[in-house]
Amino acid sequence: MRGILSFIVVLGALFDTGHCATGYTVDPTTGNSYKVLKDLRRTWNYAKLKCEFEGAELASIRTSQEWEFVKGLIQLSRVSYSSGVWLGGTDERSELSWVWTDKSPVIWNYWIKDVTKDTTRNCMTVWSAGTWKLGWYSSYCTDKRYAVCKIPGGLLDELKNLKKLSELSIGMTLEEYEAEKIQCSAKGDFFDINTGYCYKYKVLNNKYVTWDVARTQCNTEGGDLASIKSRQEWDVVKGILQRSGGGVVSVWLGGRGGDGTWGWLDGSPVTFSDWNPGRPYSSKTDLYCIGPSKSKGWRWMDADCEEISYGLCKIPVEA
Known part of the structure; x- marks a missing residue:
């Protein structure tokens, strides 16, 4: 609201x-x-x-x-x-x-x-x-x-x-809105001007898990697996991944799909994407999940949701 x-x-x-x-x-x-x-x-x-x-x-x-x-x-x-x-x-x-x-x-x-x-x-x-x-x-x-x-x-x-x-x-007021965005950005978080929310992102790098388990872990943190709605948001998230250390080689995002149709956990379609060249495979008809890979420059890969990776959580916070 x-x-x-x-x-x-x-x-x-x-x-x-x-x-x-x-x-x-x-x-x-x-x-x-x-x-x-x-x-x-x-x-x-x-x-x-x-x-x-x-x-x-x-x-x-x-x-x-x-x-x-x-x-x-x-x-x-x-x-x-x-x-x-x-x-x-x-x-x-x-x-x-x-x-x-x-x-x-x-x-x-x-x-x-x-x-x-x-x-x-x-x-x-x-x-x-x-x-x-x-x-x-x-x-x-x-x-x-x-x-x-x-x-x-x-x-x-x-x-x-x-x-x-x-x-x-x-x-x-305009001043309150602007102050909220500036305060959010100053902490390294992302302010979404379309929703009015400030978000932080957390890589759960304690254990590689399946997509479903990663989502449960993010829910426990007060958020969900990350949805990426714009280039500006992805620039922030990719920067976090690039600074996450050598142990993090892949993460789960909150996107799933197959057969050319991809959506986020909130029910919205995937309109912005950063797929690795040749992905997603157009021939796939089973359910697959979005998992950026470090070896691909953090470009997005479509992977079997039962594979294991770290979860990337998106958590709303007060600016």
Whole structure:
């Protein structure tokens, strides 16, 4: 219930009367909506969080036409160009490999400064550097700047429809929501913005067991075998596995299936996956379970549920 209500709070922040996204401007050629956050200058990560709370993302630029539209909005907003405006580009994970917040590569190039000579500034900002020509610069992610949020075309109407389903309010403020997510992440846990829950993960590395036994052990810990709902969540979990030590060579996740149909223990389908090439075997019709393997770079394998492995638990916690 808490997760559903948290999502409604997000929708409530977006729509005041259900007619339009507050403060957003729609590009009629793409359906994308944009908003310049000019109320406060924030760090890159805090600006990203602010956009996510509104059901948006730090803006990505996919075409030259989109860049012209966003650039025009920045100019109309009358923010100080010398203060800079965040976009969703970063190379924090892999130096000089710039990606957007959804991990897709930055293809269009509007850099004014040669970023190959700067390996210490890892977040993308729009800046003029004392001129009237706006372009992209790399900045320290801890700098405080304005930002541009983006709602991809098609998502806006979906969120409007969801808002109409309920006007329920639980009294959770934006500040409380943001503080909860920051506190959760600071502990190395994962905050799921779709459910409003903070999760921790635990590898039960005392004994190799079957999938059913591993699930029982996770239930005893107050959770269940882990479901993985997004790339962001898998990045957190895989990092835990990579740091788990040499004795852990495989784990059970909470996914089962066969014959091309895979689902999690909560009844939801497996929509995100990281299968090892050639897996799952399409010819299998018996019930199999998902078990990432260290020898495969922690890619997912489909294994007989009666084989033995360590359990990977996903446990909801208070942030």
